[in-house]
Amino acid sequence: MxxxxxxxxxxxxxxxxxxxxxxxxxxxxxxxxxxxxxxxxxxxxxxxxxxxxxxxxxxxxxxxxxxxxxxxxxxxxxxxxxxxxxxxxxxxxxxxxxxxxxxxxxxxxxxxxxxxxxxxxxxxxxxxxxxxxxxxxxxxxxxxxxxxxxxxxxxxxxxxxxxxxxxxxxxxxxxxxxxxxxxVSFVELAQLREQAELRAEQERQRAEQERQRAEQERQRAEQERQRAEQERQRAQQAETMLEQERSRSQALEARLRDMGIDLNQL
Missing domain, CATH: 3.90.1570.20 (tt1808, chain A)
Incomplete structure (x- = not known):
């Protein structure tokens, strides 16, 4: 070779x-x-x-x-x-x-x-x-x-x-x-990047504001739900108390009748 x-x-x-x-x-x-x-x-x-x-x-x-x-x-x-x-x-x-x-x-x-x-x-x-x-x-x-x-x-x-x-x-x-x-030039590219970052930050802030508003709405809704629940509970308690009073009244009337007392004559 x-x-x-x-x-x-x-x-x-x-x-x-x-x-x-x-x-x-x-x-x-x-x-x-x-x-x-x-x-x-x-x-x-x-x-x-x-x-x-x-x-x-x-x-x-x-x-x-x-x-x-x-x-x-x-x-x-x-x-x-x-x-x-x-x-x-x-x-x-x-x-x-x-x-x-x-x-x-x-x-x-x-x-x-x-x-x-x-x-x-x-x-x-x-x-x-x-x-x-x-x-x-x-x-x-x-x-x-x-x-x-x-x-x-x-x-x-x-x-x-x-x-x-x-x-x-x-x-x-x-x-x-x-x-x-x-x-574009690199100056223009930097400006476009800054504008894009600014828009992204503005969007982030708007999204945060929307999140906060949504949270406030959720809290208000929760407060309204709690108030409604409290009203329901108070109404239920009032109805229970009324029912208890009605039961006591009926029991008293029954005892008085057993004792021979006619309530209609009182």
Whole structure:
């Protein structure tokens, strides 16, 4: 049996975790990246084999650390969650991230963005979303065989992979989960949680008030029952006493008759 030794060149290849480029050029780009990435993580939190990452270097070709891209957001279906310094496709059962997002910023140039499009097309991305917050413009590409083709109508578009729906208004991009609820920021999520907790506390207080009112009604009903029982007992006692008086009167009349005394003559 012949053992094939790994070449020294291949053994010493390093795949950097950082390409030296900033994650974002401005606060709005960063906000959108985090907004999309975190909402997708929440959406797929209960599914073990959906991996979502932001600004993670993806190396599609083993042995070549020059071929790489770091999508603003990427989703890999069929891969487990967990830490990665980079997405090395040959260590991921050769599964290509199926979905990527890029957020256009003023620092972006057309040529690098076109190169990204060609890269994603060449290495198998199924859905590519490019959003420009400055112009509120969303472009979507979907794979058709070996090409990425632009989707004509983006408003109302539902991702085949993610199940989320996209809507672009005059002022913003909106993304909706399969159940129709919108993507929210973590500030909005915290506010919604606080509102839900407040409503739950108000409901708890209302329920407690209803319980107390019901208890008061029960106590009043018990008091009325006790009063009614006391009245019944007093009436029964009065009837018993009357019956006893009637019995004593009859006994007295009987003794007087036995003694020859006619009560009618008294």
């Amino acid at each position: 012949v053992t094939q030794l790994q070449s020294p060149e291949k053994a010493t290849i390093i795949y950097p975790d950082d390409n030296g480029e900033p994650m974002s050029d401005n606060t709005e780009q960063f906000r959108l990246i985090v907004w999309i990435k975190e909402n997708l993580e929440l959406l797929f939190a209960s599914i073990a084999d959906v991996f979502v990452a932001g600004n993670l270097l993806w190396y599609p070709v083993e042995g070549n650390n020059k071929i790489a891209q770091a999508p603003d957001v990427m989703v890999a279906f069929g891969r487990p969650k967990g830490y990665r310094g980079s997405y090395q496709q040959w260590n991921e059962e050769n599964i290509v991230p199926q979905v990527v997002f890029e957020i256009w910023s003023r620092g972006n140039r057309l040529t690098p963005m076109l190169q990204k499009l060609r890269f994603y097309e060449q290495y198998g991305i199924e859905e590519y979303y490019l959003y420009d917050p400055a112009t509120v413009d969303l472009t979507i590409w979907q794979r058709r065989e070996d090409r990425l083709e632009a989707v004509e109508e983006v408003n109302g578009w539902v991702s085949p992979r993610m199940g989320v729906r996209f809507q672009v208004s005059e002022t913003e991009l909106q993304i909706f989960k399969p159940d129709g609820t919108p993507f």
